Amino acid sequence: MSQTVDRALSILPLLAQGPADLGQVADRLGVHKSTALRLLRTLHEHGLVHRQQDQRYRLGARLFALAQEAVENLDVRDIAHPYLKELNAECGHTVHLAVREEGEVLYIDKVESRYPVRMYSRIGKPVAITVAAVAKLLLADLPEGERREIAEKLEYPQYTARSTPNAAAFVRELALVREQGWATDLGGHEESINCVGAPIRGADGKVVAAMSVSAPNVVVTREELLTLLPLVRRTAEAISREYSGHSGDSGAGDVPHHA
């Protein structure tokens, strides 16, 4: 769409392969040296390109600073919210979004069930870390050692007969969750409430948040809730894609992954 900018930007991946001098850049761009020079100069002024002592060009540190700043200003909640609403519209149940912070797991967003029987939870409040599906997902992503360390320090309140009984069981559960890429809470917190959840990952593959769908037995059985798993996982993956900034689509605003 813009030839000049297009050429300038093409220099970046080129330099990503290693430093290059003016001639090399011009050749590989297919333009005159003077043109390449001016493009490089502009990139240089913006710090995206750095000139080393031997006059060759390489990628500049400002690229890194930009990426760093961008990732700090990323708000999972903003990005996820429309997806949560959409998921709620499709299945009707309560949808939660949670993150890990300071050793706790906190709900940071929630879309209420449209059924009259709602489960209790509050945004900003720590979740039951030993049983909640979202907590399992967030902890399961930690390195082995840290997982065990945390598991040892936790208390294991027996909310119900299905609550995680002790550290050993929790460690096993986390390993399972980590492997299968999704988690459940089947009556572990409230006897009558079940959840299925999936992780949301950043560009580096690390789990940055987790989402879940919760519903009481009186509305859907465990088995019925589990049939939603593919939908939950697809949604979590869609959020992950957008959060990590992968531009997959170029089509209109319609949401294609609709059952």
Added chain:
Amino acid sequence: MSQTVDRALSILPLLAQGPADLGQVADRLGVHKSTALRLLRTLHEHGLVHRQQDQRYRLGARLFALAQEAVENLDVRDIAHPYLKELNAECGHTVHLAVREEGEVLYIDKVESRYPVRMYSRIGKPVAITVAAVAKLLLADLPEGERREIAEKLEYPQYTARSTPNAAAFVRELALVREQGWATDLGGHEESINCVGAPIRGADGKVVAAMSVSAPNVVVTREELLTLLPLVRRTAEAISREYSGHSGDSGAGDVPHHA
């Protein structure tokens, strides 16, 4: 320099602060909406910009990938990293590695403290150049004239009572650092945080990078931190030796980067 490219690149730092829609971008660029649209489209095609569901723009995944490659191309970092980790293992505190680029000093690597109280910093972001130990080390190596010239141009924010107050004091400090071969920041940035640092030199003796150990008062006193100085200097020297030894590939042509 190229106006079109200049405008396009100005969009990036703008978006780093957070998502923005077309109108906002056009306004802050001072151009017509259609112009901004075409620039954004080009950035989008290169993956530097991502369009989220609400049609607002945000920095894209390719930028993160490029930033990754940019930092990997800094070979000082590759060489230094194991030493930084080792130093961290021995003393437990936060270890930083920084370089000078385009008049700024940037952290390019960091090994987190294993104490619960960590100091805030982010790699890729410019450091507080008038107070940070690593900044002093990198600037102290410049020729006298350049040092003074830079010192004159800087601002001297008084982060704390111990911050470098003005250019004259900074010039004196740099002379001291240059002579003694190491540097400190004793509460100059954050009242409760102290650092000791040492320079990393290339084969020609020039300072190519600087490293430092940082710790808050609540963990170790200034005096205790200073006892780490010999260890820090030895580590820096070890890195310098390896870096110098590895140097040598220049001139022949395009040497593929080792992994």
Added chain:
DNA sequence: ATGGGCGTTGCATTATTTGCAATGACCCGG
């Protein structure tokens, strides 16, 4: 229904970029 906001497109104008050729700096070999 209707108006306003926003993104998008086609087009004529003109400012911007481009490639060339010439210059200067630098290195290496004779």
Added chain:
DNA sequence: CCGGGTCATTGCAAATAATGCAACGCCCAT
């Protein structure tokens, strides 16, 4: 010490490519 070669850099005229305008369509809120 000199000369050929490479490479970065600059001024300039041609023309390509970017710009702003105005009109259109769309969606949302009133």
